[in-house]
Amino acid sequence: MITRTIFSGFGGQGVLLMGYVLSHGAMLKGVNVTYFPAYGAEMRGGTANCTVTISDRKIASPVASQPDILVAMNLPSLDKFGPTVVEKGLVFINSSLVNEEPPRDDVEVVKVPTLELANEVGSERAANMVMIGAVCAKSGLLSLKETIEGMKAALKAKEKFFDLNEKGIRRGFDFINQAR
Amino acid sequence: MLGEAAVLAGCRFYAGYPITPQNELPEYLSGRLPQVGGTFIQGESEIASINMIIGATAAGARAMTSSSSPGISLKQEGISYLAGMELPAVIANTMRGGPGLGNIAPSAADYFQATRGGGHGDYRTPVLAPSGCQELAEMTFLAFDIADKYRTPVMILGDGMMGQTMEPVVFPDPIDPKDLPRRDYILDGCKGREPRAIYSMILDINLMYQHNLKLLEKYEQITANETRWDTVGTDGAEIVVVAYGTAARIAESAIEELAGRGPKIGLFRPITLWPFPTKQLRSLSENVSKIAVFEFSAGQMLEDVIMSVGDRAEIYFYGVPGGIVPTPAEVAGFLSSVNSGDGKVGRRIEV
Known part of the structure; x- marks a missing residue:
């Protein structure tokens, strides 16, 4: 079983951190994982994406030909990676920013209003945590507990962010579970 | 990752000048090396840094520098000197797009430079090319071992993708520098013994000829023993x-x-x-x-x-x-x- 996830968006949206959280959660869970980021020289703005591959077998390439899961935080990401998702793959769309849908009906689309949900738990800065919560809840890649552990491992010493981030992750899980 | 592997392999001296896509390495070592009594120096340039490596290894330290393509070009003179002086050192090149200043994206366009010397003179540099983080950790140990065993600079050649990819790693057992074999040629003060000298300028053509033959024999040994x-x-x-x-x-x-x-x-x-x-x-x-x-x-x-x-x-x-x-x-x-x-x-x- 191998699952390739691409997280993509503007620099500053916490795109790479989402991949970090998933990678650390997977590592702590004891499965094989690779994390491969691609971004420009800018700290903010520009585009950023990362590919996280999780497998119970050896992972050869950290680069994915076709992702099983796409997390599109903005429209250019959906346009760029939407066509590459495997058939029956999952496409998560940040519906706070993106109104469009991919022009194909062979993937499952999950719209997550990340900013609105993040504001509910205290700050829109938790939007990426809402999204990673939703991704893990829907895909089953990590449990709620594993996702929170992954976040803490990814942020290491930055404990002041743990509380807000945990609330964001829980909100993402709740969002998916309520939809079921 | 490479930084921690180097520290565990007994590296106690690093000098380098920042360049993307390998700044995670000096950033890490700037905090880590002082914790183990080592020395981290952000040099004023790549050239200064490689020359500090020459000094540190001549004084007996396991020493490393790192850079990315354009910076490695600047270090070539120093690498040639290390080869001529027969001094061990590890040089990590995280390759990026070139030629010239190029870009910061993953590239592998420095193969010629790495394997054909890059600097001047009749010398070779062992070049290790790991394919992932676990192998990189193990190869860092190997690089220091080959460097010490054959008294030669060794290059670890990765690319921007290797520099950015993260994977779980199990590190080899740490090496205490005190447990490493004593190098009987280093410059550590000549109190109680004959003075030593380490140099690469050999004006006598017969001595230079002999020196080149000695290096050649070493390269033949490396080829016989270390090909992987x-x-x-x-x-x-x-x-x-x-x-x-x-x-x-x-x-x-x-x-x-x-x-x-x-x-x-x-x-x-x-x-x-x-x-x-x-x-x-x-x-x-x-x-x-x-x-x-x-x-x-x-x-x-x-x-x-x-x-x-x-x-x-x-x-x-x-x-x-x-x-x-x-x-x-x-x-x-x-x-x-x-x-x-x-x-x-x-x-x-x-x-």
Whole structure:
């Protein structure tokens, strides 16, 4: 079983951190994982994406030909990676920013209003945590507990962010579970 | 990761000048080395940094510097001096797109520079090319060991993809520098013994001749003892891909994607780029019909493959220069093209 996830968006949206959280959660869970980021020289703005591959077998390439899961935080990401998702793959769309849908009906689309949900738990800065919560809840890649552990491992010493981030992750899980 | 591996391997001196995509390494060491009583220096330039390495290793430390392509060009004079003075040191190059200042994207265009000396003079540099984080950790230890054993600079050659990819790693057991064999040539104060000198200027042509022969013998020993390579599924393969570093991992996934369709495809991965596993690739090429070379460059390792394979098998090449990272599907397209001979992806190399 191998699952390739691409997280993509503007620099500053916490795109790479989402991949970090998933990678650390997977590592702590004891499965094989690779994390491969691609971004420009800018700290903010520009585009950023990362590919996280999780497998119970050896992972050869950290680069994915076709992702099983796409997390599109903005429209250019959906346009760029939407066509590459495997058939029956999952496409998560940040519906706070993106109104469009991919022009194909062979993937499952999950719209997550990340900013609105993040504001509910205290700050829109938790939007990426809402999204990673939703991704893990829907895909089953990590449990709620594993996702929170992954976040803490990814942020290491930055404990002041743990509380807000945990609330964001829980909100993402709740969002998916309520939809079921 | 490379930084922690270096510290665990007993490295206690680092000097370097920042350059993307390898700044995570000096950033880490700037905090870590002082914790173990080591020295971290951000030099005023690449040239200053490599010369500090010469001083530190001459004084007995396990010393390392690192940079990315343009910075490594600046260090070449110092690497040549290390080779001439027969001093151990480890140089890590996280390659980026070039020539010139280039870009910060993953590239493997420094193969010629790494394996052909780069600096002046009749010398060789052992070059280790790990393909992932676990191997990088282990190769860091190996790099210091080879450097000490043969009194030579050793290069660890990765690319921007290796520099940015993260994977879980199990580190080898740490080495206490105090447990390393004493080097009987270092400059540590001559109280109670005859003074020593370490230099690379040998004006007497006969002495220089002898020195070159001594170096040559060392390089022959390294070739005999330290050549490393890996193979995946080459038994009974009709086509064998030759790729190194992260490119080899993309190739391996491409081979997996094609499994069960068409002829059997294997992978030959040089781990030491110098010494290149010439004999091993040559004997393999006698039993396969096609060799497919894949590189993040316009064709550099390709020349070593041509020298190894000759006309024993057809050689095909697919190179992606400039920092673009192809997906396994694109490499699979090349391999399908090699199989069918349609020439749509990559090209046939006439020997």
